[in-house]
Every structure is written in structure tokens, then in C-alpha cells.
Amino acid sequence: MEIGLNHYLVLSTILFAIGLVGVMRRKNLLMLFFATEILLNSVNISFAAISHYYGDLTGQMFAFFVIAIAASEVAVGLGLLIVWHKKHNNIDLDNMSSMRG
């Protein structure tokens, strides 16, 4: 059986749905970060698949920039999380309403 572009797109969609479920049900902010990583990775798969099946390198380039953005997001996000944890001693999402204007 030949593996086509649609196989990869369906796989990417399944992983994206898993990540979305994670974003919606997690309360711990560290776990929320894990779920966003899953979202970014699922999109990378479809970028690479489209790049392969259309013989175009643009998809791979976009995947590289997505990886770069994910790396910097983790660095800044974890720094903020550590500061928050030092101050309030927990990283639950429900306690983060004090930024309300």
C-alpha cells in the first residue's frame, strides 16, 4: 500500500487534536507547555509531508522556523514560570488571574 500525502495530513490532524485536548484539560502550566509542543510538532509533520510530495523546499524552511520559535518560546516561558513559582509557590493556571487590568 502506498503512503500518500493524505496519510501524513490525517496523522498530523490526529496529533493536533491530542495537543488541543491537552491544552484544554491541563491546569498545570508546565503540562500546558507540553501540549503546545505537541501542537507545533504536528504542524511540522504536515509541512515536511507537503514539502516532500510537491518537491518544494518551502515547507521544510517553515518547519525550521517553527522549531526556532518553539525553542525561544520554551526559554522565555520557563523563565517566567520560574519567577512566578518563586513568588507564589505554585504554577496552576487558576491562580493566575492577578494580571487582570
Added chain:
Amino acid sequence: MFEAIAFYLFAFLTIAMFYVAVTTSQALYALSALAAGMIFISAFFFILGADFLGAVQIVVYSGAVMALYAFGMMFFDTTREVKEKQGNKAIVIGLSSLAALMVVVIVAAPIVGNNIEAIYPMTEGVGNTQEVGMILFTKYLVPFEVAAVMLLVAMIAGIVLAGKKMDLSLTLMNDTDLMTMKEEDKKVHP
């Protein structure tokens, strides 16, 4: 044939790992499952002929990002069970399926329109890494440099945010010093 076997094997493994990462109540299990899933995803990149992307995936995600998460987890109390949101299950499932459907539509729209043309077609007889280098340093040079600046900004932000009082060792200080430090901290940030 082998491509199909590899695809289905790694698809199953990736989905299983990410499912564990999303549903488990132990932070350590979630971290390990996520790291495994990232490595399995790089297998898809190798199947698709994007060798350099697969190598970058392993190095950046399993190496840098996971190490950073493991480092961050040392700061947090991860031994206790993670409490979950007790929201409406129907809303969660409905929104997820809707969003997934939207992704399918977004991805499939240009294929249905059948107007995709290769802007930077792959060159014959050249390895993937060389191709990537040729395109990245000619057509995508400005985004590449901007991404480099962004990573530098993120690095400095990480140092500034997490590096406060890194010169003091909290484990080696005695209790009175710790208390005075906490009092001073309260004066600065009431």
C-alpha cells in the same frame, strides 16, 4: 511496502506517546513520553527525505527543549499529582473536533484548488542538507537572521528571568540567612 510498515509503526508509537503525555497525572511520565514522541516524529522526517530536519528535530527537541524542561521541573514541585480541570467534557470534545476539522480544511484547501507550484524545487543529485543550505542562505537569509536575533533575545530573557540570585546557594545557607533574605524580598516585592 517498508515505507508503509514504518509509517504505521511510527504513527502508532507517536500517537500513543503523545496520548500518554497529555493524559498522565505524573509530570515525569509526561516529560519522558513527550521526549519519546519527539524522537519518533523525527522518523517521519527521515521517511520523507528531510534528513536535516530530522536531525534538527532530535537535537533541538530531544536535546535542548527536553533538557530545559527537565531543568525547569527541578524548580517545581513535580512529585505531587497534577490536578485537572473539571470542565464540561462535551465542550472540550466538540471544540477539539471542530479545530481538527478546521486544520483539515486549511491544509486541504490548496490541494483542492490544485494551484500549488514548487517555488523552490528540489535539485537533482544534491543531498537534502546541501539543498536546505542553498535555499536557507539565499532566499530565506533575512528570516534566518531575524530568527537568530529572536533566539538571542530569548536567551537573554531566560538568563535575566531565571538567573536571579543564582550566585547564592539556597541549600548551603542556614535558616536565619534564608529568613532575612525572604524578609528583604518581601520589602522589595510587597
